[in-house]
Amino acid sequence: MNKASRLFCPALVTPKNAVVKQTEQLSRSQKLLTELGLVKSGSNGTYQIMPMAQRSVDKMIDLVQRNMLLAGGQKITLPILTPTNLWKKTGRLDGDISEFYMVRDRSGKQFLMSPTHEEAVTAMLATTSPISYRQLPLRLYQIGPKFRDELKTRFGLMRAKEFLMKDMYSFDVSEETARETYSIVSAAYDRLFKQLEVPFVKVNAATGMMGGSVSHEYHYISPVGEDTLLQCSSCGFAGNSEVLDVKPGSPVSCPSCKGSDLKEVRGVEVAHTFLLGDKYSKPLGATFLNTSGKPQSLVMGCYGIGISRVIAAALEVLSSEQELHWPRLLAPYDVCLIGPKQGSKEQPAAEVIENELLLQVGELCGQQELLHDDRKELTIGKRLLEAKRLGHPLIIVVGAKAAHQGSPKLEVHLSKGEKLELDINEALKLIADYSQHKESLLKGIFPQDTQERISDSVGHQL
Amino acid sequence: MNKASRLFCPALVTPKNAVVKQTEQLSRSQKLLTELGLVKSGSNGTYQIMPMAQRSVDKMIDLVQRNMLLAGGQKITLPILTPTNLWKKTGRLDGDISEFYMVRDRSGKQFLMSPTHEEAVTAMLATTSPISYRQLPLRLYQIGPKFRDELKTRFGLMRAKEFLMKDMYSFDVSEETARETYSIVSAAYDRLFKQLEVPFVKVNAATGMMGGSVSHEYHYISPVGEDTLLQCSSCGFAGNSEVLDVKPGSPVSCPSCKGSDLKEVRGVEVAHTFLLGDKYSKPLGATFLNTSGKPQSLVMGCYGIGISRVIAAALEVLSSEQELHWPRLLAPYDVCLIGPKQGSKEQPAAEVIENELLLQVGELCGQQELLHDDRKELTIGKRLLEAKRLGHPLIIVVGAKAAHQGSPKLEVHLSKGEKLELDINEALKLIADYSQHKESLLKGIFPQDTQERISDSVGHQL
Ligand SMILES: [Zn+2]
Ligand SMILES: [Zn+2]
Numbered sequence: 001m002n003k004a005s006r007l008f009c010p011a012l013v014t015p016k017n018a019v020v021k022q023t024e025q026l027s028r029s030q031k032l033l034t035e036l037g038l039v040k041s042g043s044n045g046t047y048q049i050m051p052m053a054q055r056s057v058d059k060m061i062d063l064v065q066r067n068m069l070l071a072g073g074q075k076i077t078l079p080i081l082t083p084t085n086l087w088k089k090t091g092r093l094d095g096d097i098s099e100f101y102m103v104r105d106r107s108g109k110q111f112l113m114s115p116t117h118e119e120a121v122t123a124m125l126a127t128t129s130p131i132s133y134r135q136l137p138l139r140l141y142q143i144g145p146k147f148r149d150e151l152k153t154r155f156g157l158m159r160a161k162e163f164l165m166k167d168m169y170s171f172d173v174s175e176e177t178a179r180e181t182y183s184i185v186s187a188a189y190d191r192l193f194k195q196l197e198v199p200f201v202k203v204n205a206a207t208g209m210m211g212g213s214v215s216h217e218y219h220y221i222s223p224v225g226e227d228t229l230l231q232c233s234s235c236g237f238a239g240n241s242e243v244l245d246v247k248p249g250s251p252v253s254c255p256s257c258k259g260s261d262l263k264e265v266r267g268v269e270v271a272h273t274f275l276l277g278d279k280y281s282k283p284l285g286a287t288f289l290n291t292s293g294k295p296q297s298l299v300m301g302c303y304g305i306g307i308s309r310v311i312a313a314a315l316e317v318l319s320s321e322q323e324l325h326w327p328r329l330l331a332p333y334d335v336c337l338i339g340p341k342q343g344s345k346e347q348p349a350a351e352v353i354e355n356e357l358l359l360q361v362g363e364l365c366g367q368q369e370l371l372h373d374d375r376k377e378l379t380i381g382k383r384l385l386e387a388k389r390l391g392h393p394l395i396i397v398v399g400a401k402a403a404h405q406g407s408p409k410l411e412v413h414l415s416k417g418e419k420l421e422l423d424i425n426e427a428l429k430l431i432a433d434y435s436q437h438k439e440s441l442l443k444g445i446f447p448q449d450t451q452e453r454i455s456d457s458v459g460h461q462l
Numbered sequence: 463m464n465k466a467s468r469l470f471c472p473a474l475v476t477p478k479n480a481v482v483k484q485t486e487q488l489s490r491s492q493k494l495l496t497e498l499g500l501v502k503s504g505s506n507g508t509y510q511i512m513p514m515a516q517r518s519v520d521k522m523i524d525l526v527q528r529n530m531l532l533a534g535g536q537k538i539t540l541p542i543l544t545p546t547n548l549w550k551k552t553g554r555l556d557g558d559i560s561e562f563y564m565v566r567d568r569s570g571k572q573f574l575m576s577p578t579h580e581e582a583v584t585a586m587l588a589t590t591s592p593i594s595y596r597q598l599p600l601r602l603y604q605i606g607p608k609f610r611d612e613l614k615t616r617f618g619l620m621r622a623k624e625f626l627m628k629d630m631y632s633f634d635v636s637e638e639t640a641r642e643t644y645s646i647v648s649a650a651y652d653r654l655f656k657q658l659e660v661p662f663v664k665v666n667a668a669t670g671m672m673g674g675s676v677s678h679e680y681h682y683i684s685p686v687g688e689d690t691l692l693q694c695s696s697c698g699f700a701g702n703s704e705v706l707d708v709k710p711g712s713p714v715s716c717p718s719c720k721g722s723d724l725k726e727v728r729g730v731e732v733a734h735t736f737l738l739g740d741k742y743s744k745p746l747g748a749t750f751l752n753t754s755g756k757p758q759s760l761v762m763g764c765y766g767i768g769i770s771r772v773i774a775a776a777l778e779v780l781s782s783e784q785e786l787h788w789p790r791l792l793a794p795y796d797v798c799l800i801g802p803k804q805g806s807k808e809q810p811a812a813e814v815i816e817n818e819l820l821l822q823v824g825e826l827c828g829q830q831e832l833l834h835d836d837r838k839e840l841t842i843g844k845r846l847l848e849a850k851r852l853g854h855p856l857i858i859v860v861g862a863k864a865a866h867q868g869s870p871k872l873e874v875h876l877s878k879g880e881k882l883e884l885d886i887n888e889a890l891k892l893i894a895d896y897s898q899h900k901e902s903l904l905k906g907i908f909p910q911d912t913q914e915r916i917s918d919s920v921g922h923q924l
Pocket of ligand 2: 695698719720721
């Protein structure tokens with residue numbers, strides 16, 4: 001069990017009438033994250049993740065790993081420092097390099113603080129002893145920090161200079177099997193985004209600097225998004241305006257249902273998949289031995305998920321101006337239990353119920369999923385307000401009514417303002433159901449309506 | 463279950479008579495790690511962790527987190543990029559800075575690729591709203607990559623330029639409570655090193671560039687160690703030669719048992735604890751409000767464990783020239799199951815046993831802890847040799863004797879060359895016991911003799 005009195009959650013207290021120098025554009029969820037002490041601004045577009053937000057990050061990592069395992073992924077770690085000479089070979093230093101952090105070691109050798117690892121992983125395969133076609137396909141992934149010296153950092157974690165990514169690289173014998181790999185990994189992405197229960201759209205994408213032939217982006221729709229998408233309000237179809245190649249201002253009818261015109265919406269790109277072909281394997285010499293024993297270029301794919309960005313963007317979509325709302329699987333805690341105020345009339349009787357609940361709730365949802373707001377020097381009202389702003393999915397108040405002899409009642413607050421008055425067994429049932437729902441989600445079992453709602457947008461792609 | 467046929471483990475095949483350009487000094491375990499394809503050399507002292515070694519890294523991370531939780535630790539993430547101006551304030555850029563990687567962003571601002579985070583975490587606390595004495599002690603930790611531009615990288619992962627660390631920072635109201643925190647975190651370290659079951663010594667240490675008053679180092683004794691320790695062969699006492707301040711060559715009698723002279727041994731420093739006092743909090747202005755409501759400097763401690771180095775050094779201590787041996791809790795897999803050779807006489811009957819075992823073993827030790835060597839095109843002998851070199855704790859061979867009708871027998875190889883012939887139930891019992899032992903270790907329950915052996919060295923410090 002976690003105690004609120006011990007939790008490091010350095011809330012930003014702005015003195016009244018203070019002139020706050022706003023150096024950066026913050027979206028509403030990022031403002032809440034900062035004010036509530038879940039994230040602190042480091043220097044120039046870097047962020048410090050505080051304990052409560054770290055729990056969410058670790059849950060997201062766990063969820064990603066489960067899905068990577070199902071997609072046949074093998075976890076590795078590549079160094080953050082990649083020699084720039086590898087990037088010279090693939091031509092990726094020929095364009096605009098102003099977003100790259102570059103550093104020299106004491107011998108003068110130059111490195112990139114890697115924004116991505118196509119070169120590094122391909123060069124690694126090029127220098128292993130020859131891989132046989134029998135060992136393919138191969139799907140390697142890692143989870144780690146990436147770096148991009150953005151001209152303009154915005155919206156906190158959503159576009160930071162240092163961010164956490166999951167990147168997977170796949171290696172196949174042919175374009176055909178690479179497409180199979182692409183479907184398998186894409187299915188894992190689809191499942192992951194369904195598990196997060198945040199509406200998303202998947203669109204055909206331009207391949208841009210990554211090169212390659214097939215590419216999709218996963219977006220959360222939000223006014224703070226930096227990409228322009230065109231979406232059909234009838235059938236849910238969505239496309240990237242770059243790819244659809246439409247003139248600004250001119251109406252375009254939906255290519256899927258033909259029923260209505262596409263409307264511009266803003267999207268936050270949270271994941272991206274690419275079929276790369278031999279764009280990297282050829283210049284870097286990464287080959288396998290084919291059935292005739294001859295070396296042949298590996299056919300590659302790459303697949304990224306912005307771990308910190310998914311959390312930030314999901315919060316932006318779900319939250320209100322006043323309250324954070326978390327995807328169920330990413331909430332820092334499932335349950336927040338608020339005990340009676342110190343010195344109140346009801347304290348002794350309510351504390352008996354409180355202690356009983358601490359044990360039973362901890363058993364139902366797991367000790368680590370229970371946050372006990374034990375700051376009894378604070379009123380219940382003040383603690384409840386904070387708990388709601390933090391967006392705990394289930395807030396249980398053990399207050400005056402819990403002291404009723406014979407029929408003690410608990411006040412249970414669900415996110416989005418719903419409030420229930422329950423007896424102990426009803427409250428425990430609610431928690432058990434909640435944990436059960438989480439378990440189902442983790443297993444990839446979705447309620448009927450989620451499946452339909454989401455397949456609507458996933459189904460309709462360019 | 464994991465299949466050996468799919469596992470990416472790029473063994474280094476050196477052509478016979480090839481002249482290998484050895485650019486780096488490798489110890490025996492690092493040589494095995496590289497040859498067997500668990501670790502690949504990146505560029506200039508960086509390493510790529512391959513899937514099997516990654517499993518060990520992830521287990522170590524899990525073990526560290528369990529112990530940090532018990533020590534009241536709260537997990538956070540600090541950016542890798544730390545502004546150099548913070549380090550100027552504490553004077554740590556005044557000395558030799560040749561080991562630091564420094565990088566400028568597009569605005570010209572200079573950053574360190576952090577080798578450690580005292581400045582960053584202290585500056586963070588200095589810029590939160592004032593902390594009350596009621597919120598202390600505070601123990602924040604993170605797990606992430608660190609950077610050091612070593613003049614000479616050696617022994618692979620043991621001294622790499624980019625390495626994985628757990629670093630914890632503690633904040634207290636006074637020297638007295640900081641010492642309590644120091645004992646609590648030290649107890650967590652002692653437990654962790656006992657759980658790893660590798661003999662270690664804990665010595666008083668010089669505080670060096672970190673500053674502060676009290677400091678201990680945890681060492682594994684190995685000829686490849688870079689520190690000189692003085693150890694008593696009678697009582698186990700050990701000290702750092704820097705701290706003992708003895709003249710080279712002159713015999714020193716043991717300050718603990720007085721019974722014999724100290725002998726020089728080499729130690730690999732795998733963890734370090736410091737009581738820092740206000741060395742960082744004062745210059746950076748990190749204060750708390752004391753009982754009178756007045757700001758007062760926080761009293762700090764810091765505590766590091768080299769995640770990648772512990773694994774590398776433990777392997778160096780335990781392994782032979784020919785075979786890796788893992789700490790039980792860090793072995794990539796608990797069990798390796800080798801099936802019959804394709805086309806052999808025994809194949810059909812042995813495969814019945816094999817399939818039954820796959821199910822039952824997976825249930826006993828967990829599916830992820832079972833590696834199935836399904837490469838049936840290879841002889842059992844070749845696969846067994848590789849499995850032994852990789853150091854799987856339990857290797858089960860389902861060969862000719864498994865095809866005996868009525869009394870099928872399995873060959874079970876334990877690490878260090880022990881070999882047993884068991885029937886199925888006996889083998890399953892062995893696996894269950896092994897898993898049970900792991901569970902006990904994770905709970906901090908140690909067999910009597912381990913406890914004594916280790917408390918010997920832990921107990922005797924300067
Ligand atoms: Zn439509
Ligand atoms: Zn002695």
